[in-house]
Amino acid sequence: MKAITVIPGQAGSVRVEEVRGPEPGEGQVLVQGLLLGICGTDVEIVEGLEHGAPPPGRERLVIGHESLGRVLEAPAGSGLAEGDLVVGIVRRPDPVPCEPCAHEEWDFCRNGRFTERGIKERDGYGAQRWRIEPEYVVRLDSGVGDRGVLLEPASILAKAWEQTDRFLTRTSWRPRVALVTGAGPIGLLAALMGVQRGMEVHVLDVADGGPKPQLVADLGGVFHTGDVTGIGVEPDVVMECTGHGPLVFALPEVATPDAVICLTGISSGSDLGEAPLELINRELVLKNTVIFGTVNAARRHYQQAAADLAKADQDWLDRLITRRVPMEEFDAGLRKEPGDIKVVVDLTL
Structure with a gap:
């Protein structure tokens, strides 16, 4: 073979x-x-x-x-x-x-x-x-067809949302606005699961060409380009899917108090640059912000993702x-x- x-x-x-x-x-x-x-x-x-x-x-x-x-x-x-x-x-x-x-x-x-x-x-x-x-x-449900190849990346997001939901149980308030940074496969699947949770979803990407803006719009989300500090979105939950250091460092500033920021991306660059660590520390402490990383998935996350894909618009997944x-x-x-x-x-x- x-x-x-x-x-x-x-x-x-x-x-x-x-x-x-x-x-x-x-x-x-x-x-x-x-x-x-x-x-x-x-x-x-x-x-x-x-x-x-x-x-x-x-x-x-x-x-x-x-x-x-x-x-x-x-x-x-x-x-x-x-x-x-x-x-x-x-x-x-x-x-x-x-x-x-x-x-x-x-x-x-x-x-x-x-x-x-x-x-x-x-x-x-x-x-x-x-x-x-x-x-x-x-x-998989037979109706998922070739779209089942998306299950493994979807499992990563199923875990990310599961862990985020656990952090959100620390207070009585419930999140309303989600920001997804990056509109690749991981980011778009993160946006899908945010919409399935009934959240107002915003997606930020570096370029507004190609199919990504329409895919986000067809989910009922809002597509943005530009600097995260200038798009006017104050998220309760952030799914960070780029691994871009300067963007990651800016997220605590724009997030609401008590927000949860999940990092799924890994930087591929070697330029460490400089980060305003004192300011970031202040934002995290005074706003009760949780920021955490996640990788891989367990069997239950594959099963959760399979259910999420089965109930999604199959034409959108295509x-x-x-x-x-x-x-x-x-x-x-x-x-x-x-x-x-x-x-x-x-x-x-």
Whole structure:
């Protein structure tokens, strides 16, 4: 079968090659790969940057963690059947395990010994067939179709909103206004979930071209460009999806008292710049502001995200997938083109 592989740490090493089929010991569920989403983590692995590690004893890693597939074989009692549309969970608990991993909270792993499909020490989903354990499979409503490839990024936002909701229980007031910074796939999914929670949603991005403004408008949200301090929005909740340091530092200033700011983005720049730390400290303390980071997702977040996608406008979700490339053009899919939001690889071509 064909798979997309890379030598982590070596730029220019990505290729599509013939590899052995998945062995039964890799999981009782055999899946035909349908689609593979491309994200910034994949770009960093292919460019030889900080992410990526092959399975022990191997040089090459099968890349890809945003999966969509169809069940070919499943064991009795697994709750899965041939033909089911499924997504594979990315992270696996560490072997110790630490306390969170022992309670299926591998997204909160405390010792860093977790593994991740397509990223860290486990082959990913960028193959025509893959195997997986039943406990790491999430079955999708058949009506979601190809849009199920959005489940993994949506799970990140399901967790972000879950954790935000927990922080908001510290007081009696309820949030009304949400600001999402960044209108990529993560930001737009964050906006979708904010609207589903009945909030007034604003989305800030660097450019007003392409499909993003209309996608936000069709959610019932308001699209903005410019400096966050000048758009006239005072959010109770912020979903920060860019990782841009100067923007992050400005958020406590514009947020309302008792606001919750969730950071989902990671900066890719090396310019640390200068931050007004004393002013930021003052804003956080005097306004009871919570600012926290979040990464990865547990099984329950995949399940929450699956429910969120199922109840969303399916035509709207379709418009997030702006380009499809065959396996042989995976490398081209890493390079964003004008109007791109989510690029996916068709593993059947």
